[in-house]
Amino acid sequence: MNDKSKPAREAGNFTRRDLLKGAVASALTIPAVSSAHGQIEAQHNPEDRVDLSREHAFYGTGGQVGIETPPQRHIMFMAFDLTSQNPRDLQVLLARWSSAIAQMMRGETIGQIEPARNSGVGGDTGEAMDLGPASLTVTVGLGPRIFSEAMGLAGKKPPLMRELIQLPSDNFDPELTGGDLSIQACADDPQVAYHAVRNLARIAKATGTAATRWSVLGFGRASAGKGQSTPRNLFGFKDGTRNITEKADFKRHVWINEGPAWQQQGSYQVVRKIRMHIENWDVDRVSDQNNIFGRHKLSGAPLSGHKEFDQPDFEVKDQSGERVIPATAHISLAAHENNQGIRILRRSYNYTDGLNNLGFLDAGLLFISYQNDPAHFETLQAKLGAADALNEYISHIGSAIFFIPPAPAEGSYIGAELFT
Numbered sequence: 001m002n003d004k005s006k007p008a009r010e011a012g013n014f015t016r017r018d019l020l021k022g023a024v025a026s027a028l029t030i031p032a033v034s035s036a037h038g039q040i041e042a043q044h045n046p047e048d049r050v051d052l053s054r055e056h057a058f059y060g061t062g063g064q065v066g067i068e069t070p071p072q073r074h075i076m077f078m079a080f081d082l083t084s085q086n087p088r089d090l091q092v093l094l095a096r097w098s099s100a101i102a103q104m105m106r107g108e109t110i111g112q113i114e115p116a117r118n119s120g121v122g123g124d125t126g127e128a129m130d131l132g133p134a135s136l137t138v139t140v141g142l143g144p145r146i147f148s149e150a151m152g153l154a155g156k157k158p159p160l161m162r163e164l165i166q167l168p169s170d171n172f173d174p175e176l177t178g179g180d181l182s183i184q185a186c187a188d189d190p191q192v193a194y195h196a197v198r199n200l201a202r203i204a205k206a207t208g209t210a211a212t213r214w215s216v217l218g219f220g221r222a223s224a225g226k227g228q229s230t231p232r233n234l235f236g237f238k239d240g241t242r243n244i245t246e247k248a249d250f251k252r253h254v255w256i257n258e259g260p261a262w263q264q265q266g267s268y269q270v271v272r273k274i275r276m277h278i279e280n281w282d283v284d285r286v287s288d289q290n291n292i293f294g295r296h297k298l299s300g301a302p303l304s305g306h307k308e309f310d311q312p313d314f315e316v317k318d319q320s321g322e323r324v325i326p327a328t329a330h331i332s333l334a335a336h337e338n339n340q341g342i343r344i345l346r347r348s349y350n351y352t353d354g355l356n357n358l359g360f361l362d363a364g365l366l367f368i369s370y371q372n373d374p375a376h377f378e379t380l381q382a383k384l385g386a387a388d389a390l391n392e393y394i395s396h397i398g399s400a401i402f403f404i405p406p407a408p409a410e411g412s413y414i415g416a417e418l419f420t
């Protein structure tokens with residue numbers, strides 16, 4: 001991981017950034033509560049603190065940032081289409097994106113905001129000025145069509161890279177699918193994430209290499225990373241309790257461990273835009289909601305246990321011989337114990353698009369997973385799509401897959417080895 005935390009400023013010398021930091025940190029002091037359905041632990045883990053002066057390093061030797069990095073509060077995801085079939089244009093774009101990303105992750109501007117010349121156009125759009133690095137990470141992905149004969153890059157295709165198979169749940173809006181390049185910008189300030197994507201889109205357009213395809217702005221991380229309390233999704237349930245957090249598990253399930261050296265420490269990114277039918281959910285009995293996930297809403301404890309991190313027991317039955325965690329519960333179908341040990345990293349965010357044309361809340365989950373084999377996502381989603389009790393309340397409306405090359409070494413750029 002490429003994390004590095006900048007030390008906070010000396011006492012007595014406060015900047016706007018320090019004040020922001022203090023305000024957010026004190027707002028995060030949430031008392032412990034307890035309930036009949038399991039104990040709720042205090043939400044006070046080290047990685048829950050927002051420190052807008054914190055920065056992550058873009059260059060490194062392992063995987064790209066934004067994967068193992070504990071999820072920040074906000075995301076802007078964007079997929080792009082190539083508008084040039086010339087591999088040199090792609091090479092230049094990846095090099096220009098890489099140096100711009102490194103600067104923005106340090107909280108710097110990528111050009112003049114107000115050029116001296118009267119006729120000058122700004123090199124940076126300016127809206128992130130003075131907001132700090134805000135833990136910005138930008139993760140760049142390459143879509144299946146990058147590795148085509150037309151691009152002259154078919155020989156560089158990572159062995160498992162391909163389009164996702166069709167799955168039972170697919171109900172896509174064609175405008176929310178696919179893409180040749182992906183940008184996942186995450187930050188603790190939404191304007192910092194937005195600024196990063198906006199300026200990278202500007203570079204893509206200015207070089208005539210790529211055009212915007214689809215995008216999602218998300219909030220309220222719906223996955224926990226190491227050292228973070230488990231957040232809640234828009235159905236009000238803790239999401240990410242049994243996510244991957246340990247280095248050994250990243251190595252085993254997330255990072256690619258085979259193939260040419262430059263593919264190792266890469267990963268496959270699956271993105272699904274999943275609409276959640278909020279109004280229907282909100283009139284459902286909570287006991288039914290608990291059975292749908294297989295967990296208690298308040299505590300996050302499995303229905304077979306008492307505390308959030310109790311291991312679910314999928315075999316235990318109640319007095320009438322029924323499984324305590326129903327076989328159609330989301331966790332019964334997705335758990336690694338019931339899927340030949342398959343595990344994926346979930347790094348999802350809630351999203352809202354306001355209201356739909358019927359006046360219903362248009363919102364859901366921007367589901368993002370990382371795994372070292374796209375088939376791992378497909379195996380889980382094939383089961384979920386066929387039998388998950390949650391399906392009554394969700395629709396998969398968008399989908400894409402990208403190969404995530406490893407982090408570039410200092411002085412290099414993302415995907416440089418594609419062009420050697």
Ligand SMILES: C=CC1=C(C)c2cc3[nH]c(cc4nc(cc5[nH]c(cc1n2)c(C)c5CCC(=O)O)C(CCC(=O)O)=C4C)c(C)c3C=C
Nearest residue numbers: 233237238239240241242274331334335336365380381394
């Ligand atoms: C194919 C992968 C998955 C999709 C798509 C998915 C959608 C989805 N999930 C929730 C909410 C929860 N998911 C939870 C657990 C969980 N989900 C998946 C996979 C997908 N989810 C896995 C692998 C797991 C872990 C299962 C386990 O090992 O027990 C939970 C429970 C808490 C947790 O462990 O995270 C919730 C809640 C929603 C709302 C959703 C689509 C909108």
Ligand SMILES: [Fe+2]
Nearest residue numbers: 330331334346
């Ligand atoms: Fe899930």
